[in-house]
Amino acid sequence: MAVPKKKTSKSKRDQRKAHWKRKAxxxxxxxxxxxxxxxxxxxxxxxxxxxxxxxxEE
Known part of the structure; x- marks a missing residue:
């Protein structure tokens, strides 16, 4: 039976987004x-x- 995943915290989400933007x-x-x-x-x-x-070259 499928079990819902735990919610990712806002700080963890923001860290990932900041890292992605830093690389860009x-x-x-x-x-x-x-x-x-x-x-x-x-x-x-x-x-x-x-x-x-x-x-x-010409």
Whole structure:
């Protein structure tokens, strides 16, 4: 016979939500930082063809 589960406390629920949001914020900050470094040309961790490379291949 099915038995109802115990109710999760509000603090436990809020902890889980805060952890999930913290992980999302970390990823968003990382993506923003990478985008800024690509725009300024200081990126070392992201490989992409530059305009100079496109012109030399033709």
């Amino acid at each position: 914020k970390f990823q968003a900050d990382k993506a923003l930082s990478l985008g800024k470094s690509v725009l300024t040309g200081n990126s070392n961790s992201f490989v992409y063809p530059s305009k100079d490379d496109d012109e030399t």
